[in-house]
Amino acid sequence: MTDTSLEATGAARVEWIRSRMPLLAAAREELSRTRPFDGRRIGMSLHIEPKTAVLLETLSAGGAEIVGTGNHGSTQDDVVAYLNAYASANGAAPLTLFGRRDDSLEQHHANVARVLDAEPDMLLDNGGDLAAGIVSRGVTASVIGGTEETTSGGDRLRSELAGAVPFPMIVINDSLLKAIGENKHAVGQSVVESFMRITNLMVPGRRFVVFGYGWCGRGVAHYLRALGGKVAVVEIDELKAFEAALDGFRVSTATDLAPWGDVFITATGHPGVLTLEAIELMHDGAVLANCGHFPWEIDVEGLRAVATGSREIIEAVERIDLPSGRHVVLLAGGRMFNLAGKEPKGNSLESMDLGFLLQTLSLERVALDAAALTPGAQPVPDDIDRTIARRMLAAMHASE
Known part of the structure; x- marks a missing residue:
């Protein structure tokens, strides 16, 4: 399949996903007005699939420049092709992604290194790879903070990286909202x-x-x-x-x-x-x-x-x-x-709408008020959890 065909396939898949993620749609509209990420470069290591694309569109609407890679073995090539054409097609800040579905583990590590070479000042991490790389390179002063998606990454931040990360990392998986809606x-x-x-x-x-x-x-x-x-x-x-x-x-x-x-x-x-x-x-x-x-x-x-x-x-x-x-x-x-497998689906659209809004608002908090947060791993601020819970209940029409 040509890159053009991959891009078209990815665009079609993302269109459907985007239409079913109302929480991120509202956030995208709000961020396009407030622009909290203007002048910020977010380094990302995250599973790249259609729902992730909607998250990156949302961050881009807020002014973020994004350079990132997928996680080993889960990258969807059509989504990468779509996202790599997104910025020029939409007049957005630069968005560059590395990696393919069939990358070896060594190639994946090289992709992570390329993200770090871009010198991001914020991190959207999954498994602690970017935070660990920043620490090993000794360039922690250039990063104001970020988010960590997983329990595995949170464990790394609190064990092998404990005391070594001088910037705040909000662990999305510490959120009770995410634990119930996405994990369970x-x-x-x-x-x-x-x-x-x-x-x-x-x-x-x-x-x-x-x-x-x-x-x-x-x-x-x-x-x-x-x-x-x-x-x-x-x-x-x-x-x-x-x-x-x-x-x-x-x-x-x-x-x-x-x-x-x-x-x-x-x-x-x-x-x-x-x-x-x-x-x-x-x-x-x-x-x-x-x-x-x-x-x-x-x-x-x-x-x-x-x-x-x-x-x-x-x-x-x-x-x-x-x-x-x-x-x-x-x-x-x-x-x-x-x-994995043919046509991998991952978690449901609604759960990732919730989870990625947690990511978005947590990154916004870091961008606007990193100095008020403590260094190292920490939970999602309670007011963010409760705001999203109210929005999710409304989107679910739970009172009807």
């Missing part, structure tokens, strides 16, 4: 939809093991059960495990549940939670999938090291043969599988 309900829905779309397997009667009972994990567990799945939970936090048990799920360890489950889905944000030891206890044909941000929750490297063979059966579905004569099926190479 949208991720739960998209994971189940993606499992069915990618594998064409049925949910009812199938045994699922969900790793993690945070907001994403509990959403996945509840949506699987709502469609008739038999669901068990692996959770090391006693309080979350207690909640899962009271919610009616079987709760046990990975090694105990490995022989029982048919499908294993990780949703923890932590590395190595689905180990080779547990995989070797699974029955023939067990399916392994990850919906966490980083592709490290399943021990894919260890699995490949012992495998006697592997082959992609269909897109995003890989058979990996084991020395025992059994095999397991790995979805999307261990990457976030609800943004």
